[in-house]
Amino acid sequence: MENNRFNTGKSIIDKMVSPEVFDHMSNMKNISADFWEMIVAFGFGDVYAREGLSLEKREIITLTTLITQGAFDQLEFHIRAALKVGLSQNEIKEIIIQCAAYVGFPKAVHAMQIAGSVFKNME
Amino acid sequence: MENNRFNTGKSIIDKMVSPEVFDHMSNMKNISADFWEMIVAFGFGDVYAREGLSLEKREIITLTTLITQGAFDQLEFHIRAALKVGLSQNEIKEIIIQCAAYVGFPKAVHAMQIAGSVFKNME
Amino acid sequence: MENNRFNTGKSIIDKMVSPEVFDHMSNMKNISADFWEMIVAFGFGDVYAREGLSLEKREIITLTTLITQGAFDQLEFHIRAALKVGLSQNEIKEIIIQCAAYVGFPKAVHAMQIAGSVFKNME
Amino acid sequence: MENNRFNTGKSIIDKMVSPEVFDHMSNMKNISADFWEMIVAFGFGDVYAREGLSLEKREIITLTTLITQGAFDQLEFHIRAALKVGLSQNEIKEIIIQCAAYVGFPKAVHAMQIAGSVFKNME
Amino acid sequence: MENNRFNTGKSIIDKMVSPEVFDHMSNMKNISADFWEMIVAFGFGDVYAREGLSLEKREIITLTTLITQGAFDQLEFHIRAALKVGLSQNEIKEIIIQCAAYVGFPKAVHAMQIAGSVFKNME
Amino acid sequence: MENNRFNTGKSIIDKMVSPEVFDHMSNMKNISADFWEMIVAFGFGDVYAREGLSLEKREIITLTTLITQGAFDQLEFHIRAALKVGLSQNEIKEIIIQCAAYVGFPKAVHAMQIAGSVFKNME
Numbered sequence: 255m256e257n258n259r260f261n262t263g264k265s266i267i268d269k270m271v272s273p274e275v276f277d278h279m280s281n282m283k284n285i286s287a288d289f290w291e292m293i294v295a296f297g298f299g300d301v302y303a304r305e306g307l308s309l310e311k312r313e314i315i316t317l318t319t320l321i322t323q324g325a326f327d328q329l330e331f332h333i334r335a336a337l338k339v340g341l342s343q344n345e346i347k348e349i350i351i352q353c354a355a356y357v358g359f360p361k362a363v364h365a366m367q368i369a370g371s372v373f374k375n376m377e
Numbered sequence: 378m379e380n381n382r383f384n385t386g387k388s389i390i391d392k393m394v395s396p397e398v399f400d401h402m403s404n405m406k407n408i409s410a411d412f413w414e415m416i417v418a419f420g421f422g423d424v425y426a427r428e429g430l431s432l433e434k435r436e437i438i439t440l441t442t443l444i445t446q447g448a449f450d451q452l453e454f455h456i457r458a459a460l461k462v463g464l465s466q467n468e469i470k471e472i473i474i475q476c477a478a479y480v481g482f483p484k485a486v487h488a489m490q491i492a493g494s495v496f497k498n499m500e
Numbered sequence: 501m502e503n504n505r506f507n508t509g510k511s512i513i514d515k516m517v518s519p520e521v522f523d524h525m526s527n528m529k530n531i532s533a534d535f536w537e538m539i540v541a542f543g544f545g546d547v548y549a550r551e552g553l554s555l556e557k558r559e560i561i562t563l564t565t566l567i568t569q570g571a572f573d574q575l576e577f578h579i580r581a582a583l584k585v586g587l588s589q590n591e592i593k594e595i596i597i598q599c600a601a602y603v604g605f606p607k608a609v610h611a612m613q614i615a616g617s618v619f620k621n622m623e
Numbered sequence: 624m625e626n627n628r629f630n631t632g633k634s635i636i637d638k639m640v641s642p643e644v645f646d647h648m649s650n651m652k653n654i655s656a657d658f659w660e661m662i663v664a665f666g667f668g669d670v671y672a673r674e675g676l677s678l679e680k681r682e683i684i685t686l687t688t689l690i691t692q693g694a695f696d697q698l699e700f701h702i703r704a705a706l707k708v709g710l711s712q713n714e715i716k717e718i719i720i721q722c723a724a725y726v727g728f729p730k731a732v733h734a735m736q737i738a739g740s741v742f743k744n745m746e
Numbered sequence: 747m748e749n750n751r752f753n754t755g756k757s758i759i760d761k762m763v764s765p766e767v768f769d770h771m772s773n774m775k776n777i778s779a780d781f782w783e784m785i786v787a788f789g790f791g792d793v794y795a796r797e798g799l800s801l802e803k804r805e806i807i808t809l810t811t812l813i814t815q816g817a818f819d820q821l822e823f824h825i826r827a828a829l830k831v832g833l834s835q836n837e838i839k840e841i842i843i844q845c846a847a848y849v850g851f852p853k854a855v856h857a858m859q860i861a862g863s864v865f866k867n868m869e
Numbered sequence: 870m871e872n873n874r875f876n877t878g879k880s881i882i883d884k885m886v887s888p889e890v891f892d893h894m895s896n897m898k899n900i901s902a903d904f905w906e907m908i909v910a911f912g913f914g915d916v917y918a919r920e921g922l923s924l925e926k927r928e929i930i931t932l933t934t935l936i937t938q939g940a941f942d943q944l945e946f947h948i949r950a951a952l953k954v955g956l957s958q959n960e961i962k963e964i965i966i967q968c969a970a971y972v973g974f975p976k977a978v979h980a981m982q983i984a985g986s987v988f989k990n991m992e
Contacts, residue, residue, distance in 0.1 A: 324815065324816055324817065337811060347777075347778050347780075347781070349785065350778075350781070351778070351780065351781055353834060354784065356779070358811070358815070358819035360811075360812060360815065360820050361791050361815070362781075363774070363785070364817070364819055364820070365822065366774065366777055366778060366781055367774075367777070369777065370774075370776070370777030372778075372779075
């Protein structure tokens with residue numbers, strides 16, 4: 255049954271990232287197999303896989319909390335995931351602009367620079 | 378034209394809260410008329426009024442950032458606004474549950490207690 | 501097997517709080533049964549129940565992170581739990597004093613006031 | 624010489640608060656005499672007493688950091704101290720307004736409400 | 747009139763940075779012209795341009811909030827701006843030292859390293 | 870007597886890092902001799918040197934607060950110090966895993982990647 259939670263998580267990640275990105279993420283198991291299991295089974299299997307909110311709306315939550323807490327090293331990953339599950343570039347910019355009013359301009363400026371760079375690399 | 382920005386902001390607030398709540402909010406002008414003007418003209422007129430994201434999605438952003446930054450004194454206001462612009466009680470609970478994974482359980486537990494109390498008072 | 505995770509979590513909570521406190525905590529299920537399940541099965545069953553660190557050391561982590569993130573509404577609960585799993589009043593004061601250097605005096609002062617009040621109520 | 628650091632700190636606090644407020648602060652020594660000593664000798668004796676910035680500018684720093692970190696339980700104390708060392712009510716409002724742009728409106732609104740209440744109580 | 751707000755903002759930025767730095771900042775308009783407009787018209791035009799606090803005191807606020815929220819990627823920009831509007835290198839070091847007591851040593855150490863590097867590059 | 874506080878701090882640092890690392894740290898005195906003095910005399914002499922908690926438990930506090938506040942630039946230093954004063958690699962991973970539940974996965978993932986890289990470099 256633990257396997258089920260992991261597999262559910264894995265199937266959600268498949269909707270959010272390419273197989274290459276998943277492989278890269280899974281390097282975590284070489285540091286801590288338990289933590290990797292927890293990320294997939296809990297983070298994606300128990301949380302993202304829940305009904306009640308679309309993956310698109312879940313990525314609005316994720317982008318907002320990353321910007322608010324200044325966790326910029328994971329912003330590129332989730333900007334790409336957000337685009338994959340259905341948010342547009344313009345919606346992502348809108349999220350960042352609203353964050354300017356709610357978390358202040360310094361973090362919003364940082365986020366917009368990262369978004370600009372991700373969007374440019376995708377052209 | 379500044380008047381336009383204020384009026385645009387006012388018309389957005391009207392979609393989010395009752396006239397009584399707006400009156401209560403506007404007590405801020407007795408402390409600082411400039412700050413009140415800025416809240417309405419910038420926060421609601423320049424930001425919430427923008428196209429590109431529905432008010433419903435904007436409230437997902439707001440609830441998430443309030444929980445992430447621990448700004449719990451304004452959570453009740455925005456839970457009520459979120460319900461008014463179209464989020465369901467269940468969607469609000471889902472936002473909080475996803476926040477547990479992203480900002481940790483202490484803040485999520487606090488938010489869920491506030492949500493529970495708001496929902497109960499509305500029965 | 502999910503039952504196992506919940507039961508494991510429940511058995512850990514039993515070591516940390518009195519039955520009355522557990523009953524109070526479990527009111528969460530009236531707001532969101534899923535979130536309550538997640539708190540017990542994941543937070544206590546998957547995390548606190550892990551080998552590799554004593555409950556005493558885990559409470560050092562918890563007190564420190566609550567103080568650092570300013571989550572003071574849950575500090576009393578964990579000060580009481582910390583005493584129950586083996587930390588002394590003096591060790592808790594030391595944790596707060598070290599936090600003063602690492603998170604600044606405002607949060608440390610707030611934490612020390614809460615600790616002082618908990619210790620006084622226990623006399 | 625430790626005595627010197629404490630006495631220097633005490634003499635700075637005397638410039639910032641009334642004797643009654645100092646007495647109230649010093650209740651901390653009943654919880655932890657060491658922490659009280661550290662607050663006065665380090666916080667005020669080593670830091671506030673330094674040359675190079677006026678007490679007025681130091682209170683701009685303190686108000687800003689309290690608002691940014693959401694340490695609102697100590698804001699009233701420092702608003703009163705700020706007024707005592709020379710900041711005007713208007714300057715304090717300006718600090719809060721600038722914080723709106725840098726830390727977001729939720730914390731700035733909370734701070735302005737506290738400032739409004741302090742100013743009203745002083746009339 | 748919106749033009750007025752933007753122009754007011756632009757004239758404040760001119761007092762804080764060199765034309766080259768302004769050109770660099772304005773690359774933001776290639777990512778989001780609306781956000782760039784908002785930064786200049788609101789951040790500088792509505793906030794920094796206000797009477798009631800000198801630019802020098804406003805930079806004390808900005809440096810303090812950046813250090814407190816860990817927004818280090820924008821610290822160099824504002825250390826340079828702070829020097830341009832009248833703060834001395836010594837005053838900037840004092841701000842960082844006071845932050846050590848209020849936000850903890852980790853962020854203060856990081857800030858002092860950045861300040862040291864900026865000051866060295868200016869020699 | 871100030872000398873005593875500095876020397877006490879120095880003797881604690883000697884237990885936590887190699888002489889080469891201490892030399893590197895002490896470059897801070899070229900930026901601000903006063904701040905360097907404060908780091909050693911207060912941070913290590915007044916705080917780490919206190920009785921009541923082992924250095925091992927103090928490093929649990931330090932690692933937890935650094936992860937919670939996102940102060941990742943100083944995490945490698947303290948992971949190495951933690952190992953030197955007696956924590957095992959496994960205990961450090963457990964601290965990070967518990968932080969996942971308390972501060973959210975983004976910061977925990979970042980911390981685990983840094984830990985993995987430190988451990989690998991030590992092989």
